[in-house]
Amino acid sequence: MPLMRLDKFICDCGVASRREIKQLIKAGRVTLGGETAVAPETKFDPETAVVTIDGTALKYEKFHYFMLNKPAGVLSATDDGKQKTVIDLFSPEQKRLGLFPVGRLDKDTTGLLLITDDGDFAHKVISPKSEIEKLYHAETASPVNDGDIAAFAHGVTLADGTKCLPAGLSLCPDGSCLVTVMEGKYHQVKRMLASRGKPVTALERLRIGALELDDSLKPGEYRPLTADELCSVMKKK
Ligand code: URA
Numbered sequence: 001m002p003l004m005r006l007d008k009f010i011c012d013c014g015v016a017s018r019r020e021i022k023q024l025i026k027a028g029r030v031t032l033g034g035e036t037a038v039a040p041e042t043k044f045d046p047e048t049a050v051v052t053i054d055g056t057a058l059k060y061e062k063f064h065y066f067m068l069n070k071p072a073g074v075l076s077a078t079d080d081g082k083q084k085t086v087i088d089l090f091s092p093e094q095k096r097l098g099l100f101p102v103g104r105l106d107k108d109t110t111g112l113l114l115i116t117d118d119g120d121f122a123h124k125v126i127s128p129k130s131e132i133e134k135l136y137h138a139e140t141a142s143p144v145n146d147g148d149i150a151a152f153a154h155g156v157t158l159a160d161g162t163k164c165l166p167a168g169l170s171l172c173p174d175g176s177c178l179v180t181v182m183e184g185k186y187h188q189v190k191r192m193l194a195s196r197g198k199p200v201t202a203l204e205r206l207r208i209g210a211l212e213l214d215d216s217l218k219p220g221e222y223r224p225l226t227a228d229e230l231c232s233v234m235k236k237k
């Protein structure tokens with residue numbers, strides 16, 4: 001691995017800003033290779049030398065991956081002049097990593113949203129070619145029936161003539177339904193159900209690939225993905 005500046009390394013770990021790093025180093029709270037660090041611009045090999053802050057070792061990661069339980073009322077965007085975005089839910093240090101949402105959930109849709117700074121990963125997750133399933137729980141004005149389930153299995157045609165790929169649909173005991181899609185067209189699930197005369201009243205994403213929303217995350221909360229969870233995104237359930 002090429003040599004890296006100490007301040008860039010710490011910054012990329014998403015724990016402090018460059019200014020804060022300067023102060024941490026000045027205060028003697030940072031070590032590099034077992035010695036108290038003295039200069040933010042010191043270059044070192046991140047593969048071999050250990051950096052600590054207050055005794056805790058930092059782990060360098062080129063890219064960052066988070067699972068967010070998206071709350072209603074927040075935009076799936078990086079920034080917006082007027083409205084709160086999913087990235088506004090992150091700490092200033094994490095924001096500085098250049099995070100963005102992997103695809104979009106509508107403003108009123110809740111649930112599993114991946115947040116990353118890895119463009120290739122995001123592209124793969126979004127592309128229908130990857131055939132990654134997305135599972136949604138939908139509440140509809142009236143329950144779906146066998147005709148709707150058959151139409152989804154065949155591939156519904158939306159009001160504007162857009163043809164959708166075959167999708168899964170099942171009725172839940174409480175009259176709500178589960179929808180599985182592999183594409184992410186604009187308002188897709190809402191438009192698919194609307195095309196069957198079943199307008200959606202609430203929508204939550206529960207799963208992407210084999211990665212399920214951590215139900216201990218309250219709306220608005222997020223956490224990093226584990227290595228296994230990251231792999232599970234590309235897997236089938
Ligand atoms: N389909 C929708 O209609 N809305 C979403 O937010 C996600 C999928």
